[in-house]
Amino acid sequence: MNQPVARTRIQRKNIRLISDAALSVFSTYGFRGATVDQIAKEANLSKPNLLYYFPTKEAIHRHLLSTLMDTWLDPLRDMDPDGEPLEEILTYLRRKLQMSRDHPRESRLFANEIVQGAPHILDLLATDLKALVDDKAATLTRWMDEGRINRTDPHHLIFSIWSLTQHYADFEVQVGAVLGPEKPDPYPEAEAYLTTLFTRMLTPDA
Amino acid sequence: MNQPVARTRIQRKNIRLISDAALSVFSTYGFRGATVDQIAKEANLSKPNLLYYFPTKEAIHRHLLSTLMDTWLDPLRDMDPDGEPLEEILTYLRRKLQMSRDHPRESRLFANEIVQGAPHILDLLATDLKALVDDKAATLTRWMDEGRINRTDPHHLIFSIWSLTQHYADFEVQVGAVLGPEKPDPYPEAEAYLTTLFTRMLTPDA
């Protein structure tokens, strides 16, 4: 059971339980701050039972990160070079925002990992992620060359979409504290604000 | 030595050493992931010696957070209700970006704290920070009423400045990995990009 390639029904169920529990715990405390006991308790398993499915704490963490990495980048991957530029970018923006709303723990897992120096995925960032971003940046540059969106730095454009959307998941408690209890769901306003922001930024000058 | 009110030269020196070391360690591993031994080693002190100045690990962390909180909010506090709106906002933006560049560890300390649910400062966020933001949001709203900047959601405008600027400190390794080693300093481009972004967003339509 070194890599969790689930064969039986029980395995599938428990690996799902553990992954979910670990996601909660790692995203709340970071890798070093999380404990195996805590994950086990959250999953309603005994610690040795948990370690029967994943040999080490690191293996659980690795499993989560690699499972999530792909999902996380899908929206960017799906940005269509042949689509209508502004529409493609706004769709990307909205999908990212939707991911913050629907999967805040996943977002915070990555946030923890990266804030802490990305010790477990630094190589992936410098290879896979860089390649994808460079590719999409080239598409953005072409759109700018064609005069279909305003000229600007494509990499920083992408960074800005990341930071703005992930902020609502990663800094959820701060957003909640500042907006106060009478505004429990900031996402509708966020979407309107961000749509305007990028529309104004990118719509070609007359 | 319950609260570090430095009296002697040695105390001042060691409290400075400890604070600096603790900043590095807490900002890299989060509160629970950090160890007292590690902070002590980083400060070139023995563990008992460190604990002579701060009674507990929590006390060091509290000391850092409360010391930094004020500094951190100064740029927003300084946004002048009687100034030129766009200029005030862009100055705020640039000062925040400068803080990310000059004090990335401080930024990551807060990022860790807030990503992990802000257990130690949640009350401050809901009181002091909320009050300050609400106050400045009112100023922004007035500027919009006066037609001096475009109308938009003032709270989300502030959130966007936070997220965009802090991104460069908090996600430093990711930015570095994506831009690659030949672009070691992203800040000039970031400043140009963000200036354009907010200028386009806020300059009143003709």
Next chain:
DNA sequence: CGTGCCTTTGACCAAAGGGTCAAAAGTAAT
């Protein structure tokens, strides 16, 4: 129902962690 495999667990271990303490080593002012 018996056999063989999968799953679960209580007991245990060594290392690391936060923190204490009494005694030693400095420091400063007389």
Next chain:
DNA sequence: ATTACTTTTGACCCTTTGGTCAAAGGCACG
């Protein structure tokens, strides 16, 4: 040089933590 005070340290303690192991308890299938 003495005195009174501050600073530093080695040794120690208890708890938490990541991980092991052998034995017990299920489960499926002929």
